[in-house]
Amino acid sequence: MTRSSQPVREHISDFDGDFERTLRRKKKLQESNPPSPEPELEEQEVEVEEKATAQVGGQEQGIAMDNRTLKELAASGLDNAAPLCIQYPMAAQGKTEEFELKSSLLHHIPKFHGLSMEDPNKHLKEFEVVCSSMTPVTVDGSILKMKAFPFSLMDKAKGWLYELAPGTVTSWESMKRAFLEKFFPTSRIILLRKKISGIQQSQGESFPSYYERFKSLVASCPQHQMKEELLLQYFYEGLLPLERQMLDASAGGALVDKTPRDAKTLIANRALNAQQYEGVGQRDTPRPHHVN
Known part of the structure; x- marks a missing residue:
């Protein structure tokens, strides 16, 4: 006997001598006691049955809803109307958000x-x-x-x-x-900016009227984003030559030598004084004589 076959011979005694009889006995035991289903499989089957039942119930409910009249369906849509676009924030500390509009x-x-x-x-x-x-x-x-x-x-x-x-x-x-x-909109803002920058005093328009028209134009467009000195420059350039000279004389030389605050105060005072005495000392133009 060779050396390689010696370990195999040593383990032959470990095998069951009546192997076939033992195998038949195990088969009989398995047939008499079948294995119980796993818990996970049972849960999956229950979930599938519940889903199928819910689908059937939903289909039946949908069929019942479809049996409503058009009038009933139109009235039911009022309950699902879109909410208002306003969402109120939290009230400030010490204030209340519950009140009634008087x-x-x-x-x-x-x-x-x-x-x-x-x-x-x-x-x-x-x-x-x-x-x-x-x-x-x-x-x-x-x-x-x-x-x-x-x-x-x-x-x-x-x-x-x-x-x-x-x-x-x-x-x-x-x-x-x-x-x-x-x-x-932005287009309207651009249009008003052009009107402000291109403002002109009309012939026969008094200084107070021109000043009030300029203020109204600026107030109508708070989004003009123009600095105070730029607005004063547009106002000054739009004056008639004679009115510009009189305004420089009131400034003691030139309006551009004043600060924006002083220039604005000077213009407002001159417009107020001119408005107070507007029409005083003016003579009516003589009427021409006509001969019939």
């Missing part, structure tokens, strides 16, 4: 219809003045303005507000920004 406040609020001849900046100023003067001490002023602002819009302007996407307005500043972007 009829006296709503009665004094200015109205804006969204027409081209209306001034949206003026509307915002008047609205803030009314709300600031009628806001209770314990109420958050920003929330009050957000709640009262829809009552100041009419017709086209009110339709614009309710067409905004939900969550567009979250503060009073965002409300003003959205309002001006709609009714005071």
